[in-house]
Amino acid sequence: MKARTGWLGIGLAVLGVTGSVATLWMVFFWVPTEARQGVIQRIFYLHVPSAWVAFMAFGIVAFASAVYLWLGDERADMAALAAAEGGMVFTAIVLTSGPLWGKIAWGTYWTWEPRLTLTLLLGFIYLGYMMVRNATDSPERGKRFAAVVGIVGAINIPLIHMSVYWFRSLHPDPVVLKPDGPTLDGDMLTTLMIGLLSFTLLFFGLMTLRYGVERARHTLELRESA
Amino acid sequence: MSDERAVPGWLSVVAAVAGKDLRIEFRTRSRSFTMAGFVVLVGVLFNFSIDQALVRPQDIASGLTWITLILSGLIGVGRTFAIEKEDGAMSGLLLTPAPRDAIYIGKVVANFILVFGIVLLTLGVFGLFFRLDYGNHPGTLLLVLGAGALGFVALATLFGALTASTTLGESLLPILLFPLLVPMVVYGASASGRLLAGRPVAEVAGQGRMLAAFAVLALGAGAALFGQIVEE
Amino acid sequence: MTDDTSRPSSEGLGLHALRRRFGTHVALRDVDASLPAGLITTVFGPNGAGKSTLLRILAGSLRPTAGSVSWRGEKLDPRSADWRSRIGVLSHATHLYAPLGARENLAFHARMHGLEAPDLDAALERVDLLSRAEDRVSGFSRGMRQRLALARTLLHDPDVVLLDEPFTGLDSHAARLLEGVLRTLRDGRRTVVLVTHALGEGLALADHVLLLVRGSVRLDAPASDFEVDGFAERYHGIVDAAETGLAATASGSPA
Numbered sequence: 001m002k003a004r005t006g007w008l009g010i011g012l013a014v015l016g017v018t019g020s021v022a023t024l025w026m027v028f029f030w031v032p033t034e035a036r037q038g039v040i041q042r043i044f045y046l047h048v049p050s051a052w053v054a055f056m057a058f059g060i061v062a063f064a065s066a067v068y069l070w071l072g073d074e075r076a077d078m079a080a081l082a083a084a085e086g087g088m089v090f091t092a093i094v095l096t097s098g099p100l101w102g103k104i105a106w107g108t109y110w111t112w113e114p115r116l117t118l119t120l121l122l123g124f125i126y127l128g129y130m131m132v133r134n135a136t137d138s139p140e141r142g143k144r145f146a147a148v149v150g151i152v153g154a155i156n157i158p159l160i161h162m163s164v165y166w167f168r169s170l171h172p173d174p175v176v177l178k179p180d181g182p183t184l185d186g187d188m189l190t191t192l193m194i195g196l197l198s199f200t201l202l203f204f205g206l207m208t209l210r211y212g213v214e215r216a217r218h219t220l221e222l223r224e225s226a
Numbered sequence: 227m228s229d230e231r232a233v234p235g236w237l238s239v240v241a242a243v244a245g246k247d248l249r250i251e252f253r254t255r256s257r258s259f260t261m262a263g264f265v266v267l268v269g270v271l272f273n274f275s276i277d278q279a280l281v282r283p284q285d286i287a288s289g290l291t292w293i294t295l296i297l298s299g300l301i302g303v304g305r306t307f308a309i310e311k312e313d314g315a316m317s318g319l320l321l322t323p324a325p326r327d328a329i330y331i332g333k334v335v336a337n338f339i340l341v342f343g344i345v346l347l348t349l350g351v352f353g354l355f356f357r358l359d360y361g362n363h364p365g366t367l368l369l370v371l372g373a374g375a376l377g378f379v380a381l382a383t384l385f386g387a388l389t390a391s392t393t394l395g396e397s398l399l400p401i402l403l404f405p406l407l408v409p410m411v412v413y414g415a416s417a418s419g420r421l422l423a424g425r426p427v428a429e430v431a432g433q434g435r436m437l438a439a440f441a442v443l444a445l446g447a448g449a450a451l452f453g454q455i456v457e458e
Numbered sequence: 459m460t461d462d463t464s465r466p467s468s469e470g471l472g473l474h475a476l477r478r479r480f481g482t483h484v485a486l487r488d489v490d491a492s493l494p495a496g497l498i499t500t501v502f503g504p505n506g507a508g509k510s511t512l513l514r515i516l517a518g519s520l521r522p523t524a525g526s527v528s529w530r531g532e533k534l535d536p537r538s539a540d541w542r543s544r545i546g547v548l549s550h551a552t553h554l555y556a557p558l559g560a561r562e563n564l565a566f567h568a569r570m571h572g573l574e575a576p577d578l579d580a581a582l583e584r585v586d587l588l589s590r591a592e593d594r595v596s597g598f599s600r601g602m603r604q605r606l607a608l609a610r611t612l613l614h615d616p617d618v619v620l621l622d623e624p625f626t627g628l629d630s631h632a633a634r635l636l637e638g639v640l641r642t643l644r645d646g647r648r649t650v651v652l653v654t655h656a657l658g659e660g661l662a663l664a665d666h667v668l669l670l671v672r673g674s675v676r677l678d679a680p681a682s683d684f685e686v687d688g689f690a691e692r693y694h695g696i697v698d699a700a701e702t703g704l705a706a707t708a709s710g711s712p713a
Contacts, residue, residue, distance in 0.1 A: 069454055121405040128402045135392035139481060141458070145388050148451045149402060152384070155447055156406045159440060163409035170416070224482045231543040232614070234572030242569040246555070253557045253594075309555070313603075318553020318610075321517060322570035323539040458519050 005212040013205025019198025023049075023191065031191040043101045045191050049199040050093040051119060055157075057087025057203060058122060061129065062154030065147035074218060077143045080150060082210035084129055086203050091123045114164040121160055125153040231323075239324045243332025248339065250309060257305050258340060261298040265348050268294050269355045283356035288419035292411050294348050295375065299341045303382040304399050306337055307390035316456065326453035330383065334448065337379045345371045361421045370421065370430065373437040374414035380444035381406055387455045413437050470495030470649040471516065471618070472528035478511050478673075479523045485511040487673035488525070495530065497665035498643065498650040500681075502657065504697055507670040509653040513622045516651065517547045529618075543571060546616035550626045552607040556596040560587055560606050563595060564613060571614040581609045586635060601632030608639060619643060619650045625659055637663065657690050669693065671700035 027045045034041035064080035067073065098116045099109040110116075129149045136142040251257060272290060276283070310316035319329060345368075352358045360367060382403060389398045417433035471493040478486040485508040493499040503509045514520040516527065518536035527534045534541060554563050561578055568576040582588040585605040595603060604624065611619065621640075625633055640663055643650050654660040661667070661681060669677035676696050684692065 069451075121408060124401065124405040128398075128405075131394070131398060131401065132388065132392065135394045135398060137393065138458070141391065144454050144457070145392070148384075148388065148454055151451065152381070152406065152447050155443060156409070159409040159436075159443070160405070163412035163436070167412045167416075221482055225479050225484050231540065232572040232574070233539065233543065234570055238569060238572070242566060246558070246566050249562075250555060250557045309557075312556060314549075314551030314553050315555050317519070317551065318547075318567075319570060321519070321542060321545070321547050321553075322567070323543040323572070324570040325539065458514070 005208055005215065009205055009208035009212055011205070012201055012208055016198055016200075016202025016205045019194060020202055023195040023198050026191045026194060031187050032185075034188070037105050040101060040104045043097050045195045047094060047097040047101060048192065049195040050090045050097065051115065052196055053199050053203045054087050054091040054094055054119060054122060056200070057083045057090065057207075058126070058150075058154065058157070060207075061087065061150045065150035069144065069147050069151070075215070077147065078211050078214040078218065079207075080147065081133070081214060082207045084126060084150075085210055086207045088123070088126045088130070089206075090199070090203065091119060091126060094119045095123060112164075112168070114161075114168045117164045118157070118161055122153075122157065125149070125157075129153070234322075234324050234328075236325060236328045239328035240332040240335065243319075243324075243329050244335040244339075247306070247333060247336035251336070251340065256309075257302045258343070261302045261340070261344050262347055264298045264301060265294055265344060265351055268297075269351045273355055283352070284359060284422065287352055287356065287358050288422055289415050291345075291348055291352065291371070291418065292374070292415045295341070295345055295371070296378065296407060296411075298344050298348075299375070299378055299382060300399060300403070302340055302344070303337050303379060303386050304389070304396040306333060306383065307386050311390060317458075320456055326456065327449040330387075330449055330452035331445075334376075334379055334383050334445065337383055338376055341375045341379050342372060345375055359422065359424075361424045363421055363427050366427050366430070367418055367421045370414060370417045370434060370437065373434065373441055374410050377410050377437065377441035377444045378407065380441060380448045384444075384448040384452060384455065387452060391455070409440055410437065413440070469531055470497070470529070471651070472531070473512075474526045474528065476512070476515065476525035476527070477523045478508070478515065478520065485673050486515075486522070489670075489673070489675055491668055491675055491678050493649065493651060493668070494666055495649045496646040498640070498652060498663050499666040499668055500660040500664035501651060501653045501668045501670060502655075502660060502677075502693060503670035504701075506672065508673040509670055510622055512670070513547075513549075513620050513651065513653050516618075517545060517620050518542060543614070544617045545620060546611035546614065546618070547620045547622075548604075548607055548611040548624050549622040550624070552603045553610070554595050554603060554607060557594060559592050559594050560598075561591040563606065564610055567610045568613055573614055576613060578613075581613050582606075584612070584639065585609045599629075600627050601629050604628055604632060605635060608636060612639075617648060619648055621650065621652045621654075623654055624652070625654060625656050633659070657693060658686075661686055661689050669696060671697055674700075676700055 023045065027042050031042070031045070033039055034044075060083040061080045064076045064083060068076035068080060094116070098113075098119070102111060102113075103109045129146050132149050133142045133146040136145065268290075272283075276286075307316065310319070320326070349358070349360070349367075349371075353360065382399070385399055385402045386396075389396055389402070392398055413433040413436040417430035417437070420430050421427075469492065473489050473491045473493075476486050476489040477484070487508075489508075489512070501509050501512065511520065515522050516536055518538070518541060521537070527536055529541075555566070558566070560582060564576070564578045564581060568578070579588060579591075582591050585608055587602065587605055587609065590598070590602070595606065598606065604627075608624070624636060628636065637659060640650070640652070644663075644665070652660060652663060661684065664681040667677060667679055667681050667684065668675065
């Protein structure tokens, strides 16, 4: 079991890295420059796939947490932890690429753009998840607490999403932000899709490896306590 | 098991827990004084922090009310489990056959009464300090604030139980809670802002529905997950 | 310990391969024992023996890592509401609300158990606190709080009473009172599990004795097997042997 997880993880990670490298190549050398924003728009191909992965990862955290609370299977908690750590990394990528893009393209670091705002809040929920895991005397309780944070967070995110978009619709920003551009032409769409696929594979690779490490740690603990 | 044993009724537990919490609060006044004092002081500081020639309190009252409600509610609800921790009272409660979700709802009821009292105080204090105009539909205003307060209390009670059992304690509560309160503040402040500006009720119906949905989801999640949190 | 099938009614709490792990620390190590019904079993053991862990599992506060518990021959889930309605737990935490009065504390507890018309006066009288019924618990001494906690424990007439170091911090008056009340529990209806450090009081009250050291059962026998005088020596002998021969000692119970 351990060996299999290891090989699967490495395999996925290698695919992911290859795809990411290919994406980078496409971003810098192949895809045409977007008309309005110029070269800086190329951040889009890293920013958007990262956001996709960050939220998908949290979905996994929430689902695994629910399974953990329901069935009590430690492996579900390990999966949640692995997904959370990976998700945090990609959340950080979104939150650094976003303001950078904003500053260079439109002159401001932060404009409460709904998607970015939502990602910021997701970042805090992730932070809460990790803090709570380690803040108890009993590791067992810490895992349960984290699972609760994950589940409540996931229930809340659609509501937060609706509210920030609704808020923005009431107070439209004078600078019209259309990070996607009005339409995506063929090459741009291809680059985006490759980026999406690569980052997703990379995430699952990292998650699988992290899960493997956690399982090994757990097995070691069991051996030491015998 | 052969012989039948008395089982506490669900509503009876809710009433008993809520009553017990309120009675303790009435005797010790540990939370209500702190929260009330906080509200008055916010009003005072607010008065000194704005130039009323440039900014009308009436315009910012809505947002300020919600922030005050959240911060003072945080103080109050955060303490709700401190009392239970003394002498391990909550552990004793969990050794009884009383259902956990009923215990949770009982605490939510007590906390809601406390927080709604603070809402009324806040409106009163701001009305006094800033000659606030409550708009044409004060009843609806209270309803909106009540719905928001309920959702807030539901989440704060759940996470308050959680943080009470962590080494970081109550200081963890804002980090966990604030991201989740964004919908409440968005819809709530918008609705109360409009009502304070004299707008008709129909304009805030959508926000009201969202606040109600938020409260219902929060209560449901809390009731379902409270048992997981208090278990050792 | 084998099932005594000729007297099934004497079977009380059964512990089957009970195991509880906290990280790498094993608190209970495959504990098998039978605590007879209607009798008082005293659980002895040095610090870290796993006595409190055992009690918490029986009270439903803690889940075992492995193994099971049975009651009267049937598998038991100590975390069920039905079990909680049958047990009374007294630990060194009093589980009382200090701002409330003695009677109010009992009344609240009664409502948590769904008791319709509890006789609070009798409960208070039993622990000699009727005169202080309306006073707030915040003004009570440690001994008085423990007595009130005992009243609360017995209020719903539990079938099983679990006591975790109840003599801790009590003055002699309160200790004597507690011992007196515990003796009345020896009525054949109730199964009592008493965890204590106090060898003297523990043995005096015991019908059955269980000795745990480092999570394993070292002794599991009726109290009549022991002399009061020689018990302390025997106890220390077993504990020392268990502690020093930790890895090598097989779990030997003379039962």
